[in-house]
Amino acid sequence: MDHDSGPSTLSSQEDEGSGSTRLIGAHMPTAGGLKNSLTAGLEIGCTAVQLFTGNPRQWSHPSLTDDEIREFRATHEQTGIPFLVAHDSYLINLAAPAADVLERSRSAFRGELERAHALGIPWVVTHMGSHLDQGEEEAVKRLITSLKEILEETEAEGCTAGVALETTAGQGTGLGWSFNQLGDILKGVGDNPRLGVCMDTCHVFAAGYDIRTPEAYRETIQKFDDQVGIRYLRVIHTNDSKKGLGSRVDRHEHIGMGEIGMEAFSLLLNDSRLLHIPVVAETPDAQTMHRVNVARLRRLAASGAYGIVVTAQLFGHYSDLFPGGTVDVLLPKGAVVNDLAVALTDLNPALSDLASHCRFAIADDLVDGTTALREGCTVAALPPSSGG
Amino acid sequence: MMAYAYIGHEAIDKSALEKRVVTVEDGAVCTFVGNVRRHSRGREVAYLEYNAYLPIASRTLQEIADEAEARWQVKLAVQHKIGRVELGEASVVIVVASVHRAEAFDACRFCIDTLKEKVPIWKREVCPDGAFWIEGEEALPASKAD
Ligand SMILES: [Zn+2]
Ligand SMILES: [Zn+2]
Numbered sequence: 001m002d003h004d005s006g007p008s009t010l011s012s013q014e015d016e017g018s019g020s021t022r023l024i025g026a027h028m029p030t031a032g033g034l035k036n037s038l039t040a041g042l043e044i045g046c047t048a049v050q051l052f053t054g055n056p057r058q059w060s061h062p063s064l065t066d067d068e069i070r071e072f073r074a075t076h077e078q079t080g081i082p083f084l085v086a087h088d089s090y091l092i093n094l095a096a097p098a099a100d101v102l103e104r105s106r107s108a109f110r111g112e113l114e115r116a117h118a119l120g121i122p123w124v125v126t127h128m129g130s131h132l133d134q135g136e137e138e139a140v141k142r143l144i145t146s147l148k149e150i151l152e153e154t155e156a157e158g159c160t161a162g163v164a165l166e167t168t169a170g171q172g173t174g175l176g177w178s179f180n181q182l183g184d185i186l187k188g189v190g191d192n193p194r195l196g197v198c199m200d201t202c203h204v205f206a207a208g209y210d211i212r213t214p215e216a217y218r219e220t221i222q223k224f225d226d227q228v229g230i231r232y233l234r235v236i237h238t239n240d241s242k243k244g245l246g247s248r249v250d251r252h253e254h255i256g257m258g259e260i261g262m263e264a265f266s267l268l269l270n271d272s273r274l275l276h277i278p279v280v281a282e283t284p285d286a287q288t289m290h291r292v293n294v295a296r297l298r299r300l301a302a303s304g305a306y307g308i309v310v311t312a313q314l315f316g317h318y319s320d321l322f323p324g325g326t327v328d329v330l331l332p333k334g335a336v337v338n339d340l341a342v343a344l345t346d347l348n349p350a351l352s353d354l355a356s357h358c359r360f361a362i363a364d365d366l367v368d369g370t371t372a373l374r375e376g377c378t379v380a381a382l383p384p385s386s387g388g
Numbered sequence: 389m390m391a392y393a394y395i396g397h398e399a400i401d402k403s404a405l406e407k408r409v410v411t412v413e414d415g416a417v418c419t420f421v422g423n424v425r426r427h428s429r430g431r432e433v434a435y436l437e438y439n440a441y442l443p444i445a446s447r448t449l450q451e452i453a454d455e456a457e458a459r460w461q462v463k464l465a466v467q468h469k470i471g472r473v474e475l476g477e478a479s480v481v482i483v484v485a486s487v488h489r490a491e492a493f494d495a496c497r498f499c500i501d502t503l504k505e506k507v508p509i510w511k512r513e514v515c516p517d518g519a520f521w522i523e524g525e526e527a528l529p530a531s532k533a534d
Contacts, residue, residue, distance in 0.1 A: 073532060120531055158529075177465040315441060316510045317528040320460075357523075360509075364443040380441050384524030386470060387438065387509030388422050388480055388500060 007378055014380070021309045021328045022269070022301040023048040023083045023278035023347075024338060026290040035067065038084075044258070044291040045298065048083040048278040050235075050372055053115040054232035056089045059108060064115055068267050072119050072382035080323040083278045084119075085164070085198075085235050087114045088126040094146035095129030095139040095175055098157035106146050112156045116161035120321070123234055125164045125198045126183065126373070128176030132219060139175060144188035151192055162194035164234045169206035169250035177207040179227035193352030196234035199224070199259060200282075203237075203252070203267065206357050208246035211264040221271070227357035234346055236279045238297060255293045255300075262300070271302040275330040278345040284362060307332045308375040310340055315385040318358075323364070329371065358383050391453030392465035395440055395509070400467045400481045411461040414485040418492035420500055422480040424473050429527065433512050437480060438470040441508040452502045460495040462486035468509060479511075 025046030028037035034053060040206050041049040055059035074085065092109050096102040109126065111251075116124045131139030147163060165185065170177030176185065182197065189195055201211065209223065210216035224230065240258030242251035256262035268274065281293045311328050319325030329343050341355040358381040373379065392408050402421065410417050424436050434465045442444075449466060457464050474503045482499050486492040511522045512530060519530035 027407070056520070276530075313441075315439070315508070316523045317530060359508075361441065361444050364447050366444070380443075382441055382444070382478045382508045383524070385504075385506075385508050386506045386511040386522035386524065387440070388502040 001063055003385070020047070020298070021330050022298065023276070024280075024294060024297045024301060025049050025081075025083070025278070026283070026294055027051065027087065028290070029286055032069070035072045038072075038079045038081055041081060042079040045080060045294050048085070048280055049081055050085045050087055050280045050282070051121075052089070052232065053086050053112065053119060053121070054089060056087070057091065058089070059086065059091055059104060061115075064118060069118050074286065076120060077323045081365075082322055082327045084121045085122045085278065085280065085383065086112065086116045086119075086124045086161075088124055090127075091223050092126065093129040094126070094150075095131060095136035095143035097132055097139065097142075097267040102142065102146070107152060109146070110150055110154060111149065113159050113161045113163070114157070117154075117159040121161060121164050122321070122350065123164045123196065123198075125166050125170055125235060125237075127174065128182075130173040131175060132173050136175070140185060140188070143175060144185060147185075147189045151189070151194055155194070159378070160194070160348075162196055162234070162349040164196045164198040166198040166237070167200050167207070168210075169203040169204050170199075170248040171206075171250045179209070179224055181227070183227040186228065195232070195347045196346070196349075197228060197232040197233040198235035198237060199233060199237060201264065202239035202241040202258075203250060204261050205241050205245055205264075206243055206247050206249055208248075210245055211267070212245075212261055213263065214267060217267040230273055233274070233277055236274070236277055238268065239281045239282050240265075250288060254281050254285075254289055254332060255281060255296045265297065266300045266311045269297065272307060272332040275307045275332060278347070308335065310335070310373050310374060310376075311378040312344055313378055313380045314338060314382065318351065318354065318381060318383065321350055324353050326378075335365055335373050336369065337371045337373065337379060340373060341369070391457045391463070393446070393449040393453040394465075394466075394468060395442065395445055395449060395468045397469065397471040399470055400478045402478070402481050402483075405465045405467055405481055405483045406470040406485075407446070407510050408465045409483055409485040411463075411485070411514045414463075414487065416486050416489035416492040417464055417488075418484045418496045420480075420482040420496050421478045421495055422500070424475050424477055426475055431513060431515050431520065431527075433475065434475045434516055435475060436479065437514060438468070438473060438509055439512075440468075440470050440510075445508045448507045450504060452499055452506065455482070455502075456495040456499045459498070460484075460486065460491040461529070464495060464499060466499055466503070468507075470502070470509065 037051040092304035195242040209220040240253040241248040
């Protein structure tokens with residue numbers, strides 16, 4: 001590291017409290033049952049777990065049994081892992097030119113959302129599909145139509161799981177590697193609390209956006225904010241890259257060990273705008289190296305000047321959304337109750353009506369949206385009651 | 389005098405509650421018992437589970453009880469159970485003692501109506517085929533089974 005100050009210096013006095021609140025984890029294998037991703041995740045210190053809810057290389061999945069759902073939810077509660085996210089099947093192409101593939105993809109993606117909802121997983125990450133050299137503009141239109149229809153149809157069924165569109169590396173004919181195009185797709189689908197974005201550092205870098213120095217990082221995030229919108233960000237895939245800047249090739253590498261390097265991850269994890277956003281590693285050698293990468297991310301996160309940890313205590317049906325009905329959220333210093341409500345909605349779109357539906361309280365005082373939050377405070381969200 | 393208001397996991401002892409407020413000066417005792425019933429808006433209920441945000445619930449219930457005592461010049465005791473409440477068991481009991489019946493009825497009614505409106509307590513109806521959170525007039529399917 002060639003600059004003298006800044007958040008990249010690892011401090012020996014780590015802020016353990018804040019460091020362990022950060023939602024950090026990895027894509028965990030589900031061999032032997034979906035719930036194994038959670039127990040293995042807990043074992044290596046994950047506070048966020050990504051998983052496939054079906055076989056990512058197959059079109060059809062045997063539907064989840066009630067027992068599987070119950071077991072998964074019980075394990076989720078036991079492990080207490082605050083954030084879960086699903087990744088969709090690799091076969092799905094919501095922009096496919098061929099009508100039969102498109103229809104199959106739409107139906108498979110509805111299945112992804114339905115399974116996530118049943119399992120209590122708030123977000124499904126998806127790649128934006130490929131145009132396969134049959135016209136990029138038309139493909140973008142098809143993708144927008146697919147997303148609109150799927151969000152509408154699943155909403156009608158009461159599904160609260162949201163779609164996080166993942167920035168891509170621009171390999172082959174993949175859509176969504178340019179921030180501008182991703183921004184257009186979001187605009188095309190229209191505002192929806194169930195629509196968000198997943199930023200993958202490896203993909204962004206391979207697509208030509210540099211994040212290796214503080215200046216480059218600042219410029220890229222500014223571009224992302226202008227053309228996509230940080231407010232859409234729901235998950236960050238923290239992957240280093242085996243290939244160089246602008247290579248348009250998607251090859252993940254261990255954190256800090258690739259072309260991107262350690263500093264970018266330190267900058268990302270200490271960006272005050274992103275403190276509450278979960279980060280998930282999709283790095284190689286899950287069995288041996290996930291533990292190392294998760295610990296590394298956590299150390300980087302603990303190195304910066306931190307925000308405040310606020311506990312949200314949820315009541316009524318909202319209490320089902322997190323283990324124990326509570327979740328610790330990391331917010332920038334100076335955050336107010338409304339900021340907490342926004343951060344909670346980022347974590348789970350089922351909370352998008354929280355602020356309009358609930359009164360908020362700190363200890364025995366009712367507070368309003370502009371009330372300042374203090375380190376360590378607990379904010380209770382109180383929906384309409386039903387005592388008596 | 390401060391009214392007696394309590395929210396807790398204990399089963400409610402109605403006669404103990406009456407003993408707290410009734411004296412030989414009282415010509416009227418009005419006791420309201422809110423019981424768990426088998427049917428709720430078309431759903432068959434196996435049992436209920438109540439929980440509360442106690443920091444505000446306890447304070448608010450005390451304020452309601454005190455206001456009722458002051459407004460109608462009565463003595464009032466109210467207790468709400470939280471946790472699991474079985475069919476036929478009381479989730480809430482209100483006892484009002486006063487010289488004449490009109491005040492006792494009015495204070496009792498005010499107490500239960502205001503409690504339902506203002507005290508942050510939530511009911512979860514556990515039915516044979518799933519559970520529901522009750523929030524105001526809404527019944528929302530609970531995603532965690534029991
Ligand atoms: Zn990714
Ligand atoms: Zn990738």
